[in-house]
Each structure stands twice: as C-alpha cells, then as structure tokens.
Amino acid sequence: MAALTKEQANEELAKIRPQLNEWRDAYYTKDAPVVEDNVYDKLYNRLLEIEQQYPDLVTSDSPSQQVGDVTLPDFNKVTHDIPMLSMGDVFSESELAEFNDRIEKNVGHEVDYNVELKIDGLSLSLIYENGILVQGSTRGNGTIGENVTENVKTIKDIPQKLSRPLSFEVRGECFMSKKEFLRLNQERENEGQQVFANPRNAAAGSLRQLDPKVTASRKLDTFMYTIVTFDDLNVTTQHEALATLKELGFNVNPTAQITTGLQGVKDFIEHYGELRDDLDYGIDGVVLKVDDLATQRTLGNTVKVPRWEIAYKFPPEQAESVVHEITWTI
Numbered sequence: 001m002a003a004l005t006k007e008q009a010n011e012e013l014a015k016i017r018p019q020l021n022e023w024r025d026a027y028y029t030k031d032a033p034v035v036e037d038n039v040y041d042k043l044y045n046r047l048l049e050i051e052q053q054y055p056d057l058v059t060s061d062s063p064s065q066q067v068g069d070v071t072l073p074d075f076n077k078v079t080h081d082i083p084m085l086s087m088g089d090v091f092s093e094s095e096l097a098e099f100n101d102r103i104e105k106n107v108g109h110e111v112d113y114n115v116e117l118k119i120d121g122l123s124l125s126l127i128y129e130n131g132i133l134v135q136g137s138t139r140g141n142g143t144i145g146e147n148v149t150e151n152v153k154t155i156k157d158i159p160q161k162l163s164r165p166l167s168f169e170v171r172g173e174c175f176m177s178k179k180e181f182l183r184l185n186q187e188r189e190n191e192g193q194q195v196f197a198n199p200r201n202a203a204a205g206s207l208r209q210l211d212p213k214v215t216a217s218r219k220l221d222t223f224m225y226t227i228v229t230f231d232d233l234n235v236t237t238q239h240e241a242l243a244t245l246k247e248l249g250f251n252v253n254p255t256a257q258i259t260t261g262l263q264g265v266k267d268f269i270e271h272y273g274e275l276r277d278d279l280d281y282g283i284d285g286v287v288l289k290v291d292d293l294a295t296q297r298t299l300g301n302t303v304k305v306p307r308w309e310i311a312y313k314f315p316p317e318q319a320e321s322v323v324h325e326i327t328w329t330i
C-alpha cells in the first residue's frame with residue numbers, strides 16, 4: 001500500500017468505518033445486502049491495511065473489532081465456549097502464494113491442504129450430548145450467537161440422534177438451494193410479499209425465525225465441516241474429520257480434496273469456478289485448510305481468524321441473463 005501519513009490514514013479511516021458499519025448493519029440485521037460481498041470485502045481489507053500500519057488509530061467502533069452478525073434482541077443468546085471464527089480472504093493467486101509461503105516458513109516444510117468449497121450460507125453450531133442434539137445456534141459476533149435450536153430441529157439433513165452416544169460440538173454452513181430459493185420467492189411473489197435478494201439472505205431469514213413452523217415450511221440444508229472437539233475421536237486431519245462427520249450421519253459437501261502445495265489448489269479453484277453456476281447451492285469461494293490438525297494447532301489463530309486456513313473468494317455471481325449478455329458481448 002502507498003505509505004499514508006498518519007493524517008491521511010486518519011482521514012481515510014474516518015470515511016471507511018461508518019460506511020462499512022452502515023453496510024454491515026443492513027447485511028446482518030435486515031437480511032438484505034446493500035452491496036456485493038466483494039465490494040464490502042475490498043473496503044474491509046483496506047481498513048485492515050491502514051489499521052495494520054497505524055494500530056493506534058484502531059477505534060472500538062471499527063468494523064475490525066466486531067466480527068459477524070449483530071444478534072437480534074428477540075432471540076435467546078448462547079455463548080460459544082470456543083469462538084466461531086471468520087476467515088481471512090484473498091482475491092488472487094499471488095495472495096494465495098503469499099499465504100502458502102507464510103505457512104511453509106512457519107512449519108519449515110510443504111504442507112497438505114484440505115481444499116473445500118466455501119458455501120455461501122450462514123455459520124451454524126450444533127451441540128450434542130450423549131448423541132442427542134441439544135442446541136443449535138448461529139455465529140452472531142463469534143462469541144455470542146442466537147439460540148435457534150427449535151428451528152434447527154426442523155432441518156431434515158441434521159441428525160437429531162447420532163449413531164454413537166457422542167458429546168461434542170460440530171459446525172458447518174446452513175444454506176438454501178437455488179431451486180428452493182426460486183420456489184420460495186415465487187410463493188412470496190404470489191402472496192404479494194417482499195422477495196429475498198439471494199439464497200443466503202433467504203437462508204438467514206428462514207433460520208433466524210422466531211416461529212419454528214415458518215422455518216419448517218422452508219427447505220434448508222447444511223454442509224458440516226468442523227468437529228470442534230476431537231479428543232474422543234481418533235481424527236488427525238481435516239479430511240478425516242469430514243469423513244467422520246459423514247459417517248455419523250451429517251451432510252458433508254462431497255467435493256473436498258487433499259492437495260500438496262498450490263498447484264492442486266489452483267486446479268480446484270479453476271474447476272469449481274467453471275462449475276459454479278451449475279451447482280444447486282451458492283459458493284463464494286474455495287477454502288484452503290492445513291490438513292494436519294496438530295499443525296493447525298501449532299499455527300493457531302488470531303482473535304478473528306485461524307492462521308491455518310484462507311478463503312480464496314470468487315467474483316460475485318451475477319443474474320444468469322446478465323452473464324450470457326456479457327459472454328456474447330466479449
């Protein structure tokens with residue numbers, strides 16, 4: 001970044017902070033985005049860049065100090081003993097290479113990555129006691145989320161009773177398929193109701209419902225991707241964790257692959273960048289996770305994001321008709 005004087009940094013931050021806070025409030029509390037994710041992400045990364053250069057300019061109301069959604073006042077709140085982290089994100093292969101270099105320098109050798117599609121939904125935590133689902137919650141701000149247990153019990157691909165009496169927490173993404181999104185919006189249009197802007201907002205608006213019967217009337221799905229406590233499971237890699245989740249009856253996205261170094265990652269990104277419009281669920285990128293869990297623990301996490309994973313973000317999807325026009329024009 002071109003070096004800013006402290007004065008210039010202060011002026012730019014004074015403009016960026018309220019703009020990001022306004023966009024975030026609309027995105028989380030009203031379930032309706034006012035800008036595309038990549039516009040928000042780019043300005044947010046600019047804020048982080050400047051705050052990194054001048055840490056004493058960070059203010060408590062800066063968006064970098066509040067992670068994730070603001071929980072609505074009318075939901076019971078839950079505290080996440082282990083925070084639900086968000087993800088650092090990159091937009092180019094050169095930034096991917098920088099991430100990989102940082103990892104290899106830190107651990108001293110090449111690492112395997114488990115590469116996964118980044119599902120464009122909302123993060124969900126499920127807690128089981130002796131194999132029984134006892135709590136479902138949203139990420140909220142990462143530490144305090146919303147209790148949506150009764151709503152989660154209406155989601156058909158979430159097991160209410162596991163095949164083994166395990167007591168643990170699992171996390172994943174709750175999403176609405178494109179097919180269900182179109183059906184729901186058609187129904188709302190027929191009833192003269194406001195339609196949802198995109199499947200992510202439709203999923204958020206359906207899960208964060210005070211009336212579980214409304215949630216039950218919407219077809220929500222999940223892809224689970226994290227077992228938070230591994231002690232009583234002999235799982236040593238992220239890839240094994242996904243296989244264990246599937247074996248226990250959770251819905252797991254079938255595309256995850258282990259790759260060594262970056263070439264496999266780039267192939268995965270190219271492959272699913274092309275397949276994206278044909279998938280029945282929204283993806284907004286690809287997530288690289290250091291596959292070995294002990295290495296993940298060595299690398300640790302910052303306050304907001306794990307150091308051992310990164311999200312490579314795709315450009316925003318556009319309405320089908322617009323994409324065809326642009327293709328023919330080119």
Ligand SMILES: CC(C)(CNC(=O)c1ccc(Oc2ccccc2)cc1)c1ccc2c(N)nc(N)nc2n1
Pocket residue numbers: 082083084085086087116117118119120123171173225226287301306309
């Ligand atoms: C990686 C993680 C951020 C989950 N992981 C965590 O939330 C998490 C939480 C505490 C962790 O460790 C801690 C333990 C104790 C204290 C603090 C952190 C580690 C990871 C994430 C988030 C969104 C994802 C998404 N949309 N799609 C896919 N495919 N994967 C995703 N993965």
